[in-house]
Amino acid sequence: MSNKNIISTTSGISFEQQEGQTILDASIEAASPINHSCRSGRCGFCKVKVLSGETLAYRQEELTPQEIEDNYILTCARTAISTIHIDADNLTKVNLPKSVTMPCGIAALTLLSNDVLKVVLRLPLIARLDYLPGQYIDITNSYGIYRSYSLAKAKVDEQTIEIHIRKIEQGAMSNYWFNQAKVNDLLTLQGPKGTFLLRDNIAKKDLYFLATGTGIAPIHALLETLEYLPENHQPRSITVIWGGRKGEDFYMDLVGELSNNLKNIHIIYALSNSHLTQTSLEEITFSNSSHYAQGYVQKLLLSLQPNLANSRVYACGSPLMINDAQELLIENGLDEKHFLADAFVSSGA
Structure with a gap:
């Protein structure tokens, strides 16, 4: 023994x-x-x-x-x-799905912007992939190159899953996705992985989701799950702050997809480029439940004067944003165990 x-x-x-x-x-x-x-x-x-x-x-x-x-x-x-x-005072009881390795095929390739690609992967009919919203997978192509990508949907839909890929100059896997990949290409999938998951302590809390670039993908999956929570488990408010450098960086219509089912959600598109013109700002389409602001996502969160004692923060994006957000928010009163983050796994490099 x-x-x-x-x-x-x-x-x-x-x-x-x-x-x-x-x-x-x-x-x-x-x-x-x-x-x-x-x-x-x-x-x-x-x-x-x-x-x-x-x-x-x-x-x-x-x-x-x-x-x-x-x-x-x-x-x-x-x-x-x-x-x-x-x-380790933020542990929670959760059974993580077992990581598996399986073949998969490309079902669809769709450009969401000049440098963001949506890839829909088809899973084998006899295989089952269980994952929790917020987790990621590793994808290996036929050349043996692999990268990690967050899942953009809360669940498997008709044996397909969705990932979002940012174009990276001189990135080997990025070159495959944007210049070589074709529908029906065979790939290898391994996962799910990670613990970027909604915790069970969100009832009546103010939730803040911070994202930069394709870090919005796992946050989108987390937001989808909120729609199905019973009333007594719902947060008091939901605020999403999504950062980009130009208008087309906001490649998803979060308002159109989420605001009808999440009544207490507010979405802020955060433009960090201080040299943006009014024309570039007008590239973004907004509704009554969203607006744009200029600045970094973590500083914009603080500008809202949140009650950090009643807040839970989920952040996904560049390590620079995550490290700065964690330090800034904890310094201003957020409990360290109420900041959950995942650095870019969907870089596409």
């Missing part, structure tokens, strides 16, 4: 770790997943502080010297070698 270590957390949840298992994998197996994304030691979302006990590193961790000195670790890169206690 293999040895086991007990991992206890400041959230009050404890779970067992098999000898040699990563702390993150043990938390997922116990249906109490620590926040994570890449699972390769790079993104930093699975970072926790070890309060007591000993751990062993399996791989290099992207941590600052100060974080190392303060006893922070990346749980995807370490295993416990004794009973440990970690500062």
